[in-house]
Amino acid sequence: MIRFILSRLLYLVPTFIGITIIAFSFPRFLAGDPVLLMAGERGVSPERHAELTAQLGYDKPLVMQYFDFLGRLLQGDFGTSLVTKKPVFTEFLSLFPATVELGMVAIFIAVVLGVPIGVIAAIKRGSWFDQFSMTAALVGFSMPIFWWGLLLIIFFSGYLGWTPVSGRISLMYFFPNITGFMLIDSLLSGQDGAFASAAQHLILPSVVLATIPLAVIARQTRSAMLEVMSEDYVRTARAKGMPRRRVIGVHALRNALIPVVTTIGLQIGVLLAGAILTETIFSWPGIGKWMIDSISRRDYPAVQSGLLLIAGVVMVVNLLVDLTYGLINPRIRHR
Amino acid sequence: MKLLSRGLIAASALALSAAATPVMAKTFIYCSEASPEGFDPAPYTAGSTFDASAHPVYNRLTEFTKGTTEVEPGLAESWEVSEDGTEYTFKLRQGVKWHSSDRFTPTRDMNADDVVFSFERQADPAHPWNQYIPGLSYEYYNSMDMPNLVQSVEKVDDHTVKVTLSQPEAPFLANLAMPFMSILSKEYADALEAAGTKEDMNNAPIGTGPFRFVAYQKDAVIRFQKNADYWGAAPLIDDLVFAITPDAAVRLQKLKAGECHLMPFPAPADIEQIRADSNLKLDEQAGLNVGYLAYNTTVAPFDNPKVRKALNMSINKQAIVDAVFQGAAEPAKNPIPPTMWSYNDAIQDDPYDPEAAKAMLAEEGVSNLQMEIWAMPVQRPYMPNARRTAELMQEDLSKAGVQASIVSYEWGEYLSKSMDPGRSGAVILGWTGDNGDPDNFLSVLLGCSSASEGGANRAFWCNEEFSNLLQQAKVTSDQAERTRLYEEAQVIFKDQAPWFTIAHSTQYVPMRQNVTGFVMSPLGDFTFETVDITE
Numbered sequence: 001m002i003r004f005i006l007s008r009l010l011y012l013v014p015t016f017i018g019i020t021i022i023a024f025s026f027p028r029f030l031a032g033d034p035v036l037l038m039a040g041e042r043g044v045s046p047e048r049h050a051e052l053t054a055q056l057g058y059d060k061p062l063v064m065q066y067f068d069f070l071g072r073l074l075q076g077d078f079g080t081s082l083v084t085k086k087p088v089f090t091e092f093l094s095l096f097p098a099t100v101e102l103g104m105v106a107i108f109i110a111v112v113l114g115v116p117i118g119v120i121a122a123i124k125r126g127s128w129f130d131q132f133s134m135t136a137a138l139v140g141f142s143m144p145i146f147w148w149g150l151l152l153i154i155f156f157s158g159y160l161g162w163t164p165v166s167g168r169i170s171l172m173y174f175f176p177n178i179t180g181f182m183l184i185d186s187l188l189s190g191q192d193g194a195f196a197s198a199a200q201h202l203i204l205p206s207v208v209l210a211t212i213p214l215a216v217i218a219r220q221t222r223s224a225m226l227e228v229m230s231e232d233y234v235r236t237a238r239a240k241g242m243p244r245r246r247v248i249g250v251h252a253l254r255n256a257l258i259p260v261v262t263t264i265g266l267q268i269g270v271l272l273a274g275a276i277l278t279e280t281i282f283s284w285p286g287i288g289k290w291m292i293d294s295i296s297r298r299d300y301p302a303v304q305s306g307l308l309l310i311a312g313v314v315m316v317v318n319l320l321v322d323l324t325y326g327l328i329n330p331r332i333r334h335r
Numbered sequence: 336m337k338l339l340s341r342g343l344i345a346a347s348a349l350a351l352s353a354a355a356t357p358v359m360a361k362t363f364i365y366c367s368e369a370s371p372e373g374f375d376p377a378p379y380t381a382g383s384t385f386d387a388s389a390h391p392v393y394n395r396l397t398e399f400t401k402g403t404t405e406v407e408p409g410l411a412e413s414w415e416v417s418e419d420g421t422e423y424t425f426k427l428r429q430g431v432k433w434h435s436s437d438r439f440t441p442t443r444d445m446n447a448d449d450v451v452f453s454f455e456r457q458a459d460p461a462h463p464w465n466q467y468i469p470g471l472s473y474e475y476y477n478s479m480d481m482p483n484l485v486q487s488v489e490k491v492d493d494h495t496v497k498v499t500l501s502q503p504e505a506p507f508l509a510n511l512a513m514p515f516m517s518i519l520s521k522e523y524a525d526a527l528e529a530a531g532t533k534e535d536m537n538n539a540p541i542g543t544g545p546f547r548f549v550a551y552q553k554d555a556v557i558r559f560q561k562n563a564d565y566w567g568a569a570p571l572i573d574d575l576v577f578a579i580t581p582d583a584a585v586r587l588q589k590l591k592a593g594e595c596h597l598m599p600f601p602a603p604a605d606i607e608q609i610r611a612d613s614n615l616k617l618d619e620q621a622g623l624n625v626g627y628l629a630y631n632t633t634v635a636p637f638d639n640p641k642v643r644k645a646l647n648m649s650i651n652k653q654a655i656v657d658a659v660f661q662g663a664a665e666p667a668k669n670p671i672p673p674t675m676w677s678y679n680d681a682i683q684d685d686p687y688d689p690e691a692a693k694a695m696l697a698e699e700g701v702s703n704l705q706m707e708i709w710a711m712p713v714q715r716p717y718m719p720n721a722r723r724t725a726e727l728m729q730e731d732l733s734k735a736g737v738q739a740s741i742v743s744y745e746w747g748e749y750l751s752k753s754m755d756p757g758r759s760g761a762v763i764l765g766w767t768g769d770n771g772d773p774d775n776f777l778s779v780l781l782g783c784s785s786a787s788e789g790g791a792n793r794a795f796w797c798n799e800e801f802s803n804l805l806q807q808a809k810v811t812s813d814q815a816e817r818t819r820l821y822e823e824a825q826v827i828f829k830d831q832a833p834w835f836t837i838a839h840s841t842q843y844v845p846m847r848q849n850v851t852g853f854v855m856s857p858l859g860d861f862t863f864e865t866v867d868i869t870e
Contacts, residue, residue: 044474046789048477084372085470085471091553094553095553153584153585157588165592167580168555171578174558280581283555283581283585285554289581
């Protein structure tokens with residue numbers, strides 16, 4: 001097991017280098033000179049342009065800039081935002097809890113609904129439930145998040161008035177940001193109704209964000225279940241007269257869940273990608289919205305380090321998933 | 336017994352509500368469109384930043400009279416200008432209180448030290464407050480040419496400041512009313528320096544404005560409180576809250592749901608829906624802007640005014656206003672909008688006449704002309720859809736025998752490439768006024784000095800006669816004389832046709848029915864000291 005963990009950790013080194021290169025070059029592929037974007041239609045004289053470019057260090061050769069970037073990273077310096085002039089890491093930390101909170105609720109919804117739906121669909125293969133849920137999953141999977149979010153807002157907030165339109169909590173409430181998790185902070189504030197308001201604000205964005213992972217998890221669970229249920233040991237267990245419930249619950253589900261765990265792990269990356277759109281539409285102050293803002297302002301340091309930090313989170317989660325996988329499926333360790 | 340208790344409850348409820356009404360705080364919620372870059376107005380250029388900093392928190396020596404582009408006294412009660420127009424002596428208003436916060440309590444009123452400080456920190460790169468956050472730069476101070484213009488700023492006494500200019504500059508007083516010239520507290524700066532928390536100047540601003548900054552939660556909400564000691568007319572609302580909502584469709588939903596009272600920048604397609612909603616009302620006004628197509632006047636055949644004129648005549652302007660702006664604009668004939676003083680209404684626009692245009696081109700020996708039309712990739716207040724505009728132009732030009740191809744670049748690239756004097760093609764772009772002075776349009780966009788690389792003169796049009804008129808107008812303080820000069824300049828512009836002027840777009844501000852006292856600013860600012868909510 002230790003060897004397994006070590007080998008997985010070693011994989012991280014080339015991955016990390018690859019990601020730094022991508023994170024470094026990505027904003028430059030977008031073209032667009034940050035100095036000119038600062039000036040906008042107004043324009044900037046060539047002298048002033050040169051001065052600002054030098055000040056920002058963009059006049060050096062790209063390779064030099066990359067090594068500067070890497071050097072600062074290794075010292076734990078993620079750079080300073082060109083726009084707000086604040087350390088990128090501080091900005092990331094201040095916004096990350098909002099994304100984690102949203103993502104956790106979304107993944108919870110996706111798992112709690114997705115796994116049972118997949119299991120039932122597999123058991124009742126070919127039934128109306130199977131057909132309906134798998135069609136719905138396909139639709140959910142192909143739904144453009146932006147459109148879907150807006151549709152829910154218009155219906156549930158605009159037409160029915162059941163949920164708030166956007167934001168994290170009603171602006172009536174005003175309390176200090178302690179943990180950054182609105183559900184916890186609202187409880188800590190002790191203000192009447194604050195928690196309920198925070199929970200209400202979470203409904204629509206987390207449902208929107210959960211849509212794709214829910215669809216993927218349901219489909220994955222179904223196919224894994226079908227595969228496992230056709231295995232010899234399941235048929236043997238059945239033939240021996242073991243109750244159906246026990247066969248499905250213990251023998252089939254347990255083994256079927258192994259690939260599902262990986263799927264759930266992989267959904268973290270999908271979730272972060274979805275968070276970019278979901279947060280923008282629901283004015284959810286997390287890192288997704290921050291990335292969009294930074295890209296549109298050509299805030300190189302924020303985009304670079306932001307991508308890196310997000311990639312880091314995904315890497316760590318994937319590592320944990322791999323390790324869990326190794327735990328529940330010993331065969332994988334000896335591959 | 337039952338009756339009695341019921342009566343008691345009713346009575347006490349009545350008493351409670353009667354007692355509660357006068358003390359209930361009035362909270363006004365504004366669904367703003369973007370997060371502020373910071374709360375120090377000087378280093379930034381975005382309107383959303385000024386709406387959250389310069390306007391609620393700060394004041395300037397001069398201010399724009401609400402709803403106009405005229406200049407009125409602000410923190411300066413009055414001023415005198417020397418005979419030669421280079422020395423301005425400002426008498427400061429007395430008894431102007433600084434805000435206090437839980438970390439800072441001012442010990443004195445606003446005075447000349449604060450004014451000198453606010454100038455110097457932008458002017459002098461060696462000033463300890465110039466780079467109080469590494470990497471700050473003062474783009475407005477630079478682009479308004481203040482470094483060359485302002486020779487010195489001296490404190491004469493506690494309430495008198497003398498500013499010496501290198502040359503007479505008529506728009507100077509209007510420049511001072513712009514957000515970047517907000518007056519900051521020297522005492523607060525000293526206190527922050529002593530505490531080693533200089534960046535709080537940008538995070539926790541202290542000003543003299545109608546609202547006191549309370550808190551900002553990044554990308555989510557900004558809270559302000561009424562400044563009870565305000566030197567001007569005190570605000571009518573108690574709390575001002577900005578709910579940051581970048582998506583226009585979501586902003587509208589929030590407004591409809593009553594989650595905010597007023598919003599900026601509705602999507603043009605939603606205007607009809609807003610008009611139809613009985614809970615909402617809509618303010619509208621011609622914007623201080625212009626959208627245009629700039630030819631590169633240094634490249635053949637666009638160096639020939641007759642060719643440019645012919646191209647202008649081949650494009651159906653009204654069709655663009657109808658299709659692209661959905662009627663929410665006025666066709667433009669001059670480079671400055673009609674709401675601006677000195678607008679020359681006597682100018683005749685080039686008629687739409689494809690046949691005549693064709694003949695004119697033939698006369699100039701231009702046949703089978705192929706050209707590029709550049710369409711910007713982003714939506715701006717002066718141009719809702721450049722791509723569509725370019726397509727309409729392309730179709731019109733083809734009727735005059737001109738083959739136009741449409742090109743577009745990513746926005747940063749677009750701005751940079753369009754500044755290259757060697758570029759080909761005609762560029763769609765526009766401008767929103769900063770200070771309500773015609774010079775801010777004419778010199779910046781069409782003057783010789785900005786016709787080089789990096790300047791905003793995308794036509795690279797340098798006409799000496801035109802530029803001389805602008806120069807004369809700039810050093811003249813007589814407004815009637817300036818008006819005459821600018822009117823004359825517009826005649827030359829129309830005659831030489833460096834641009835196809837497209838439109839001046841209309842600005843819309845939707846709000847709840849119960850909002851009163853909101854005044855639209857021609858400069859596009861959102862300010863709330865005169866706003867009230869009625870029930």
